[in-house]
Amino acid sequence: MVKRFLMLVLLISFALMILPLLREIRPATELPPLAQKYVQDGPDELGAANLVTAVVVTYRGLDTLGEVAVLFIATAGVGFLLRRKEKKLGSSPKRPASEILQTGTDFLMPLIFLFGVYIFVHGHLTPGGGFQGGVMIASGMLLLFLSNSATRINHTVLHFVESLSGAFYVGLCVLGLILAAGFLDNRFLPLGKLGSLFSGGAIPIIYSLIGLKVGSELVGILENLRRNDS
Amino acid sequence: MSIVSILGALLILIGLWGMLTQTNIIKIIIGFSILDTGIHLIIVSIGYISGRTAPILDRAVSQADALRRVVDPIPSALVLTAIVIGLAITALMLVYAVRMHKSRGSLNINDYEDLKW
Numbered sequence: 001m002v003k004r005f006l007m008l009v010l011l012i013s014f015a016l017m018i019l020p021l022l023r024e025i026r027p028a029t030e031l032p033p034l035a036q037k038y039v040q041d042g043p044d045e046l047g048a049a050n051l052v053t054a055v056v057v058t059y060r061g062l063d064t065l066g067e068v069a070v071l072f073i074a075t076a077g078v079g080f081l082l083r084r085k086e087k088k089l090g091s092s093p094k095r096p097a098s099e100i101l102q103t104g105t106d107f108l109m110p111l112i113f114l115f116g117v118y119i120f121v122h123g124h125l126t127p128g129g130g131f132q133g134g135v136m137i138a139s140g141m142l143l144l145f146l147s148n149s150a151t152r153i154n155h156t157v158l159h160f161v162e163s164l165s166g167a168f169y170v171g172l173c174v175l176g177l178i179l180a181a182g183f184l185d186n187r188f189l190p191l192g193k194l195g196s197l198f199s200g201g202a203i204p205i206i207y208s209l210i211g212l213k214v215g216s217e218l219v220g221i222l223e224n225l226r227r228n229d230s
Numbered sequence: 231m232s233i234v235s236i237l238g239a240l241l242i243l244i245g246l247w248g249m250l251t252q253t254n255i256i257k258i259i260i261g262f263s264i265l266d267t268g269i270h271l272i273i274v275s276i277g278y279i280s281g282r283t284a285p286i287l288d289r290a291v292s293q294a295d296a297l298r299r300v301v302d303p304i305p306s307a308l309v310l311t312a313i314v315i316g317l318a319i320t321a322l323m324l325v326y327a328v329r330m331h332k333s334r335g336s337l338n339i340n341d342y343e344d345l346k347w
Contacts, residue, residue, distance in 0.1 A: 007247075007250050007251065010250065011243060011246060011247060014243065015239070019239075022236065022239055022272075025231060025235045025275060025276055027280055028302075032302065035277075035302040036297060039303065040296070043293050044293075049287040050286045050287075051286065051303040052284075052285055052286070052303045055306075055307040056307045060304075063311055070315050071314060074318035074321060075318075077322050082325060127284065214314075225328070
């Protein structure tokens with residue numbers, strides 16, 4: 001009874017806490033000054049047609065670097081918590097996946113991978129980017145794991161892709177510091193024509209590296225959970 | 231106060247309620263996810279301007295009239311970051327749940343009283 005009462009008090013006080021925030025949100029009619037600057041100068045300065053990408057990768061690029069670091073730490077935590085002695089995989093006989101799932105996987109896997117790569121390579125032009133593309137690649141791998149429980153993935157390759165893309169990402173940021181105006185500046189490569197694939201300086205390269213990193217990290221999480229399950 | 235932000239606040243409260251009342255660890259994690267989604271909705275609703283489109287320049291939105299046609303890109307970018315971090319936290323929490331279930335064979339939070347005082 002006391003517990004329920006306390007919980008009610010907590011919920012109501014929390015609601016009162018976020019009420020002022022909700023009152024502040026008025027239906028806006030024009031962009032705030034910072035967004036105006038990004039929208040006005042972003043395409044000319046950075047050459048990225050997708051302004052969200054311009055904000056994520058360049059203007060607020062440090063946030064993205066921190067975000068990649070958080071994801072890496074979470075993956076390391078998952079790997080650490082699920083660490084255990086390597087047991088022979090598939091020692092307990094499992095029912096194989098159905099014919100439909102297996103055939104569907106064979107058909108869909110390359111398409112899903114291709115689409116994931118398309119999403120992160122076109123991150124500066126269309127909705128999407130490194131994170132979305134990486135998750136898509138990981139979902140393709142999940143399909144493979146589901147359809148064939150004996151699938152082994154090469155951990156060396158996975159770790160190489162993950163650490164190399166992370167290192168190259170930081171390396172590109174430092175290159176911006178040396179060759180252009182500052183850390184994470186993408187303008188040391190030609191900006192190109194707005195809206196074409198090869199535009200936006202280093203943005204497509206950075207986003208592709210993020211895509212590879214996120215994809216390999218999520219595949220690592222899936223693999224850890226799966227190995228633990230068997 | 232827009233409808234989306236009110237719904238977001240509602241989701242936050244539902245998630246908080248779930249985290250406080252449920253005893254199953256998986257349900258607590260689901261409560262966290264709902265709370266997370268509510269926060270995303272509120273952040274996105276801050277940047278929304280009615281009648282405008284996504285901040286992507288193409289044939290439909292030229293660079294010249296972008297200022298009058300697009301919504302605020304900054305909250306979208308922040309939510310993108312928040313979604314990814316929410317995913318990482320959720321994965322970590324689920325793995326903790328797996329470990330806890332392995333150690334005692336129970337997912338009920340009341341069976342873990344080591345830190346209770």
